[in-house]
Structures are given as C-alpha cells and as structure tokens.
Amino acid sequence: MRLIGIAVILAVSLTLAPLAAETQQAGKVYRVGLLGIGSVGPSPRVEAFRQGLRERGYIEGQNIVLEDRSTVDHYTRLPDIAAELIGLKVDVLVTFGGAATEAAKKATDTIPIVMFGGIDPVETGIAASLARPGGNVTGVSLLVLELFGKRLEILKETLPSVRRVAVLFNADSASEVASLRSADLASQSVGVKLQHFGIRRYKDLEKAFASMTEQHAEALITVASTMLGAHRTRLVELAGKHRLPAMFHNRPFVDAGGLMSYAPNSPDLYRKAVVYVDRILKGAKPSDLPIEQPTKFELTINLKTAKTFSGSCQATCF
Numbered sequence: 001m002r003l004i005g006i007a008v009i010l011a012v013s014l015t016l017a018p019l020a021a022e023t024q025q026a027g028k029v030y031r032v033g034l035l036g037i038g039s040v041g042p043s044p045r046v047e048a049f050r051q052g053l054r055e056r057g058y059i060e061g062q063n064i065v066l067e068d069r070s071t072v073d074h075y076t077r078l079p080d081i082a083a084e085l086i087g088l089k090v091d092v093l094v095t096f097g098g099a100a101t102e103a104a105k106k107a108t109d110t111i112p113i114v115m116f117g118g119i120d121p122v123e124t125g126i127a128a129s130l131a132r133p134g135g136n137v138t139g140v141s142l143l144v145l146e147l148f149g150k151r152l153e154i155l156k157e158t159l160p161s162v163r164r165v166a167v168l169f170n171a172d173s174a175s176e177v178a179s180l181r182s183a184d185l186a187s188q189s190v191g192v193k194l195q196h197f198g199i200r201r202y203k204d205l206e207k208a209f210a211s212m213t214e215q216h217a218e219a220l221i222t223v224a225s226t227m228l229g230a231h232r233t234r235l236v237e238l239a240g241k242h243r244l245p246a247m248f249h250n251r252p253f254v255d256a257g258g259l260m261s262y263a264p265n266s267p268d269l270y271r272k273a274v275v276y277v278d279r280i281l282k283g284a285k286p287s288d289l290p291i292e293q294p295t296k297f298e299l300t301i302n303l304k305t306a307k308t309f310s311g312s313c314q315a316t317c318f
Contacts, residue, residue: 036117209238
C-alpha cells in the first residue's frame, strides 16, 4: 500500500442535528469546569475549546469562567478533582477521556456533563442510548475500539513484515485495560501479535520501551489515552530511539515527530463540544441531546520521520 501526503480526509465534518433555540440569560456569568489528564505545556484541546467559546460569544472574565482542573498523570486524583469542581458550583462539567467522564458521573447525577473521549457511553452504563442519553451526560464519543482496529490494519499494510506489535496503554485506566481484549481480537484478523505494555506514570515510559526492545517488538501502537497524549513528546523520542515505527491515536504525536496517526479531527471536535455547552447553558437538557460520534478522520504521516524508517519496510511503504 502506498501512503502519500500529510493528511487524507476520509469523511465529512461532524454535525449536530438542529435543536430548538434556547436563550442565554442576560448578565449571567457561567462557570464551566474542565476535567481530564492535561498536556505538559499549553493544551491544544483547551485552546480549541476556548476558540469555540469565543465564536459563540463567550468571553472569559466577562460572561464565562473556565475552571481548568486538568492534571498530569494522576488518574487516582480524578474523583477528588471532580468533587472540587462540583464544590465550585459549576454550571457544566466538560470531561476529557473515559476515566474523567466516569469520575464525573460518579460524583454527580445532576450537574450536566459534556464528555469528550474514548469511552462507550452505552456499554459503560453512562447513557441509555446515543440518540437519547437519558441522564446528565452527553457529548462526543470517539469510536475507540473501531479506530484501534483500523489503525492496526493501516500499520500492517504499511509494514507488511511486522509480526509483533507493542501496544502501549495507561494501566490505571479501567476503560483502556478493558479495551485490550477487543484489541487482541482485532490483531488476530490483521495477522499480528500484540505485546501489552501498561504504564502508570511518566517515569514508567523508559522501562516500558526497554521491555519492548527486550521482547523484540517490531512496531508500536498506542491505545487512545489522555495520559499518553500528555507525554507525547517524550514518547515520540523514545520510539525513535528504540527504532520502533509507531501508529499513534491522534495527530499531535505526528506533529511532535511521530511516524503516523489515524484519528478524528480533534480540534474540530473540541469546538463541537462547545455546541453542547452552549445548548446546555441556554437551557437544554443533556438527556435530550444525542451523543455524537466523529465522521471526519485524518490519516497523517510525518514524511521526515518516515525516511528514517525506510529500512524497516519495503521501499514502497511511504
């Protein structure tokens, strides 16, 4: 398979079905809580979220306050942080990642929650259905299991000789650990064997990559993980150091020097999350707002990095 170019757009943009118009309360200053595992340094998702707010007339310090409680690494603190945000009497909680959504849902069944991330809301009991969630959670679900299989398929087509693929995930995330069974099933149809490497903290990355080398992993794939995304720069560096061509779960890894990714257009979806927040602040109930799934995907390849791995595959790979 010949993969050419930096990005391939495979579908149309996600849209929300028209909903009845609601009215924003004049003079009201809304408080929105942000909960998730954050990035080291400026957060692209928060900036995209802020941009979406501005486009809809929300100006920080004037009619809206963002309470960003993103944390790096510490998944075990998410319940405490969710409780802290509830104590601030936020009007809406925005969650990034499955663990954050689960922590928020356990903390409140009254405050509206707009989720963004890798969790099956129906299978986990967070929503009754995608069309009518029925509770206090709505937002965007990212088709995590389906996308993992597609990423693995693209990786195998790109590197036909690969047989052993290391899969990196956050061992403290129940949803990521649970997804490994489906990941193993997907690997059987592709014809590769997955080698599981779970980490809990940033400091575990070096040891995980050393183990990958010891076990003769030939390539790397990441489970969609906010914690891994927070450390993407170091993760990409280690993949290069250990000569592991890698398929990542979102584009920022490729922008940081990673080989390739196949993912929804995240900035677009972050701005779409603002649509939910806006509707809720104007009076809509999350139980009535359908949970959306992405329909716009990008295959992104870092051609500079691809050249460094040219000896790892046939000449026609890139």
